[in-house]
Amino acid sequence: MTGLRVRQRVPELMDDPALDPAEHRRALVGLARLNRVSDSAGVLWPAIAGLARELKRPIRVLDVATGSGDVPRKLLARATRAPAPARALEVAACDVSPTAIQEAVREPSGVRFFVHDALHDRLPTGFDIVTCSLFLHHLSEDEAIGLLANMENAAGRMILVNDLARSRFNYCAVWLACRLLTRSRVVRFDGxxxxxxxxxxxxxxxxxxxxxxxxxxxxxxxxxxxxxAWRRM
Structure with a gap:
């Protein structure tokens, strides 16, 4: 665990274009389980619901680097239990990986999924909130700056980025969670x-x-x- 005071970018197996699709899908299932246990959607939901109450109308959300789409599906599920206007949430989600999007659309939902490279192609506009979960740490500092600028262009009102924080405690916690909650070798290494x-x-x-x-x-x-979190003034 040496070196946690300084950021060290470690190449992740999930980012390897040559990763076997079946292995990729198993990893996506494991990540979805980790997101469920850590309530990733719950990290984002209060700000989304708050903006809906403030604007008194449905909110359009775009989730970037969505993986298997578990987070936007959870957001939509929360919206169905919420009072109006948050109940009428509209959600779209994108990922650069066709394998991830194929996995995302396997489960019926009201989320619109599409393949998109948010690092190199401008995101579509017309969304109130643009979210991103557990992707920022994959990027160099310059790539992270470019992604946030791209999200800002697409977000009419707000950006929400939910990501891991680097610390010794979090390293130990993630190491343990990855071994308890999934048997995916990809997740156990990448976590x-x-x-x-x-x-x-x-x-x-x-x-x-x-x-x-x-x-x-x-x-x-x-x-x-x-x-x-960032709010357009």
Whole structure:
């Protein structure tokens, strides 16, 4: 666990284009289980519901780098139990991986899924909120700045980024969770590697500032996460 004071980008198996699709799908299932236990959708939901109450109309959400789409599906499920206007949430989600999108559409939902490279192609506009979960740590600082700028262009009102926070405690917690909750060798390697690659909350705030997100805030979230939030003024 040496070196956690300094960010170390560790190549993750999930990012390998040559990863076997069956192995990729098993990893996506494992990640969805980790997201469910850590309530990734619950990290994002209060801000989404709050904006819906404030604007008194349905909110359009785009989830970037969605993986198997478990987080946007959970958001939509929460919306069905919420009072109006949050109940009428409209959700779309994209990922660069066709394998991930194929897995996402296997489960029927009201989410619109599509393949899109958010690092190199401009995101579609017309959304109130653009979200991203557990992707920022995959990126170099320059790539993270580019992604946040792309999200800002697509977000009419708000950006929400839910990601791992780098620390010794979080490394141990993620290592243990990955062994208890999944047998995927990809997730068991990538989970701890992700914490080594992750930004601290302070580093994430500096990246947001460089991306032009003036007034962004970062708050720690249990377990092992932070939420970066930016609101258009």
């Amino acid at each position: 701890p590697a992700s914490v080594r690659s992750a930004f601290t909350p302070q580093e994430a705030l500096a990246v947001a500032s460089r991306a032009g997100l003036a007034g962004a805030t970062v708050r720690s979230q249990f377990p092992s996460r932070f939420l970066l």
